[in-house]
Amino acid sequence: MTALLAHLQVPGPFPNPVTRPFWDAVQNHQLALQRCADCRKWVFYARHHCPHCWSQTLSWEAASGKGVLKSFSVIHRAGHSAWQAATPYLIALVQLDEGPTMLSQLLVDDPTQARIGGAVSLRCVQVGERMLPFFEPSGDDHAN
Amino acid sequence: MSLHQASIIGISELKPQRSTVGQTTLDFISSAVIQAVADAGLEKDAVDGLLVGPQVGETPQHVPATVAEYLGIQPRMSNVVDLGGASGAGMVWRAAAAIAAGMCDTVVCVLANVREADPPRSPNRNPIREFDVPFGASGANISYALPMQRHMDEFGSTPEQFARIAAIARQNAQLNPNAIFYGKPATTQDILASPLIASPLHLYEIVMPVAGGAAVVVTNKRRARGLRHPPVHLLGAGEKVTHRAISQAPSLTSGPLKAAMEHAFRQSGLRAADMSLLSLYDCYTIMVALTLEDAGLCAPGQFGPWMDEHCFDHLGDHPLNTHGGQLACGQADLAGGMGHIIEAVRQLRHAAGPRQIPNAESALITGNGATVSEAVALVLGADS
Numbered sequence: 001m002t003a004l005l006a007h008l009q010v011p012g013p014f015p016n017p018v019t020r021p022f023w024d025a026v027q028n029h030q031l032a033l034q035r036c037a038d039c040r041k042w043v044f045y046a047r048h049h050c051p052h053c054w055s056q057t058l059s060w061e062a063a064s065g066k067g068v069l070k071s072f073s074v075i076h077r078a079g080h081s082a083w084q085a086a087t088p089y090l091i092a093l094v095q096l097d098e099g100p101t102m103l104s105q106l107l108v109d110d111p112t113q114a115r116i117g118g119a120v121s122l123r124c125v126q127v128g129e130r131m132l133p134f135f136e137p138s139g140d141d142h143a144n
Numbered sequence: 145m146s147l148h149q150a151s152i153i154g155i156s157e158l159k160p161q162r163s164t165v166g167q168t169t170l171d172f173i174s175s176a177v178i179q180a181v182a183d184a185g186l187e188k189d190a191v192d193g194l195l196v197g198p199q200v201g202e203t204p205q206h207v208p209a210t211v212a213e214y215l216g217i218q219p220r221m222s223n224v225v226d227l228g229g230a231s232g233a234g235m236v237w238r239a240a241a242a243i244a245a246g247m248c249d250t251v252v253c254v255l256a257n258v259r260e261a262d263p264p265r266s267p268n269r270n271p272i273r274e275f276d277v278p279f280g281a282s283g284a285n286i287s288y289a290l291p292m293q294r295h296m297d298e299f300g301s302t303p304e305q306f307a308r309i310a311a312i313a314r315q316n317a318q319l320n321p322n323a324i325f326y327g328k329p330a331t332t333q334d335i336l337a338s339p340l341i342a343s344p345l346h347l348y349e350i351v352m353p354v355a356g357g358a359a360v361v362v363t364n365k366r367r368a369r370g371l372r373h374p375p376v377h378l379l380g381a382g383e384k385v386t387h388r389a390i391s392q393a394p395s396l397t398s399g400p401l402k403a404a405m406e407h408a409f410r411q412s413g414l415r416a417a418d419m420s421l422l423s424l425y426d427c428y429t430i431m432v433a434l435t436l437e438d439a440g441l442c443a444p445g446q447f448g449p450w451m452d453e454h455c456f457d458h459l460g461d462h463p464l465n466t467h468g469g470q471l472a473c474g475q476a477d478l479a480g481g482m483g484h485i486i487e488a489v490r491q492l493r494h495a496a497g498p499r500q501i502p503n504a505e506s507a508l509i510t511g512n513g514a515t516v517s518e519a520v521a522l523v524l525g526a527d528s
Contacts, residue, residue, distance in 0.1 A: 011282075013274045044391075045275045071294040071396055074343040079283025091281050091342075093290055093391055103276050103391040111343075116297040132278060 002107070006126045010082040013130070019046040021060045026133045029124040031063040033098060044100035065122030066138070067096040074111045094120055094135050107136045148411075150240035151368035151375035152524070154184025154252075154361030157486045159322045160354040160474040164258040169202045170214045172256035172357040176479075177215055180252060180359035185372030188215070191361070193242055193251030194222040195235040197478045201263075211254070221247040227385070228513020229425055231255060232358070232482030233520035237381040239362035249364060256357025257477040272389050284427070285350060287390040287515035289342040292430040294396040296344060299445030301433070303344055307335035308448075309429040310349050310471050312456045317468025319458070319499035324352055324474035349429040349471075356476025358486050369527070376492045379414065379506070380523040382407025390515040397445070400519035401510055402438035412523040414506055416441050419523075421491050421507035422462060423484040426469040435510055458499045466491065466499045481511045485522070492526040 015023045022045070025032035034043040036050040037057035049056055070093040078084045092106040092114075107123060108114060119138035124131050156179035158172060173196070181188060194217065196207050203210050208222035221242045227234040235253035242248055268277075276282075295301050314330040317323035330348060338347040368375035384400035387393050409415060416422075416439040424435045433447040441462075442450035456464040467473060467487040470480045488507035490496045496504075504526060511520040 010280065011273075011277050013278045014269060015274070019274060045271050071290040071297070073286050073289035073293060073345075074340070075280065075286070076339065076343070077285075077341045078280060079285060080277070080280070083280040083282070086280065089280060091279065091286050091290070093396075101391045103279055103281055103389070105279055116294065127278070130278070134279075 002125050004086060006128070008082060008086060008128045010128055011080065012128065018048055022046050026124055027131050031065045031122050031133055032060050033063045033096070033100065034058040035061045042098040042100055044096070044102050064097050067094040067120055067135070069093070069106065069114060069116050069118050069120050070095045070101055071116060072106060072114045090114060092120070092135060105134045107134055113137060148240045148244070148378040148381070149365040150243050150362050150378045151365045152236065152360050152378070152489050153363050153368050153371050153373065153375050154180040154186065155486045155489045156180035156183055156359045157322070157483060158256065158357040160324050160356040160476050161259070162324070162354055163261060164355045165260070167258045169199055169256060169258055170211065172258055172355070173211055173254050174215055176256050176357035176359040177252050177254050180254070180361050183372065184361040186250065186361070188217060190250050191217050191252050192220045193239060193248035194219040195225050195239060195251060195253040197231050197255045198224055198226045219248065221251070227511065227518045227520060229427060229478065229481040230511030230513040230518045230520040231478050232485055233509055233511035233522050234383060236360065236362060236378060236485060236522055237383065237520065240378050240381070243362065243364050249367065251362045252359055253362065254357070254359040255477070255479040255482050257355060257479060259353065259355035270388070275391070276389055284515070285342040285345060288428040288430050289345045290390055291396040291434065291516060292344050292428070295430065295433065295445070298397055301445065301448050303336055304332055305448030305451070306344070306349060306429040306433060307332045307346065308451060309426070309432045310335045313426065313465060313469045313471035316457055316466055316499070317472030320467045320473065323468040323472050324354060325468065325472040345428060351427050351470045351475035351480065354474030354476050356474070356479050358476070358479045358482035360482065360485055360489070373493050373495070374527040376489045377525045377527065378522065379525045380408040380410070380412030381521065382411070383520045385518050387517045388514055393516060397434070398438055399434055399512070399516040401435055401512060401521060404519040404521040405439050405508070405510065408521040408523045414523055416508060419506050419508045420463065420501050420504040421466065421488055422464045423488045423507050423509045424465060424469070425481055425484060425510045425512040426465060426471050427475060427512065429471070431512055431516070434516065439508070458496070458501045463501045466496065466501065484509050484511070488524050492524055494526070
């Protein structure tokens with residue numbers, strides 16, 4: 001699966017100065033999130049202001065890379081034709097332990113392994129020319 | 145006890161088509177407007193307000209001026225309403241507000257689209273383009289598959305219960321010769337036998353994109369009587385926008401329509417259970433399920449058992465999308481949402497022909513845009 005992903009020619013992200021630290025961290029196989037110095041809440045995706053309290057004092061912190069699977073969909077027909085070669089793949093909503101939810105892919109051999117509420121962990125993979133923050137079921141997963 | 149003094153006096157709907165060649169959106173818009181104004185029994189100079197939708201690719205800016213010039217009208221109020229599938233319902237409330245504010249007297253609200261073989265993709269540089277698309281999550285299907293999977297996990301709802309919503313749409317469409325699936329009924333088993341696109345969504349649980357258009361004419365209630373058709377009155381409205389990307393949704397099993405409908409019902413003094421017609425936005429089966437639950441017709445998670453106990457054709461106890469909805473008519477882009485208004489007006493004029501709901505008095509119309517994120521609800525009432 002991941003060998004196939006490395007050869008996909010698919011649309012990549014367009015980082016801007018505000019979001020670039022997120023992608024730089026992914027390049028090093030890490031998840032970084034903004035955190036508000038005033039209300040202390042975590043923010044995803046990266047912004048100029050905190051969406052919780054409108055403070056401008058956002059700073060980057062390392063995130064745990066851990067979360068739970070909030071929902072998923074097994075994609076049989078991709079919305080973008082360049083992704084069709086990778087079907088079936090599993091789009092996931094991951095609620096990070098820090099609070100925010102992000103959309104990603106869950107890397108599983110068998111889609112029936114996916115369990116809503118199950119623990120997942122960051123696994124950065126090469127997709128075409130870029131590294132992307134995907135997830136996989138956690139080794140110590142006691143799905144509830 | 146309506147807070148609004150506005151009524152719908154004219155409607156039009158272009159027959160949906162699978163594809164078009166060499167036609168422009170402006171052609172479709174002008175056809176829809178001219179037919180709606182004629183339906184109202186008015187001359188073109190009576191129109192002094194214009195509400196249009198965004199037109200990605202074809203006329204990206206100055207849309208109202210472009211449309212007004214093409215039609216040869218000079219409105220005193222014009223604007224773009226950009227609420228996805230909720231745009232049509234959002235237009236009706238904005239038209240009523242503009243009339244109440246003295247901006248204009250008679251507003252035409254129009255949405256239409258052509259459909260070439262290879263439609264242009266919208267040029268995006270928004271957060272979805274950066275944080276969804278690179279992960280293989282392009283297009284709308286995923287944003288409805290994710291709430292549906294969550295609903296099944298949280299409440300134990302079944303694929304059969306969702307598929308039945310599409311089967312009901314197909315059945316109701318057999319009384320609407322304009323529907324894309326007219327002459328093509330489908331059972332729950334047929335829906336489930338269609339290919340999985342983005343699990344748990346099957347192909348026939350997803351609207352078919354088509355070309356088409358629709359328009360409505362809104363005017364002051366005082367001017368609305370004595371025209372070609374009985375007026376249909378705006379009794380209540382509500383609106384809510386909560387997010388854009390599905391990852392940012394406050395909930396996956398309840399949407400902004402809940403607040404929008406509560407507001408619309410509070411204004412109208414009516415309840416969901418009172419409605420002669422449920423004209424509910426149905427881009428996907430899950431959208432109808434969430435709306436029935438958010439309307440309070442059943443408890444959260446219980447749309448399936450509730451639907452088993454009710455009947456949804458024009459003679460049933462809860463007539464639902466008597467035209468077949470978008471699931472059976474096809475989705476003419478933003479105009480698909482306006483189709484739910486058009487059908488409600490037909491029913492409340494008592495002009496729905498063989499699918500007429502006996503003694504139809506009131507209708508709930510819902511509009512939904514983006515990722516269960518843009519919501520508008522209207523309560524309309526027949527003239528008495």
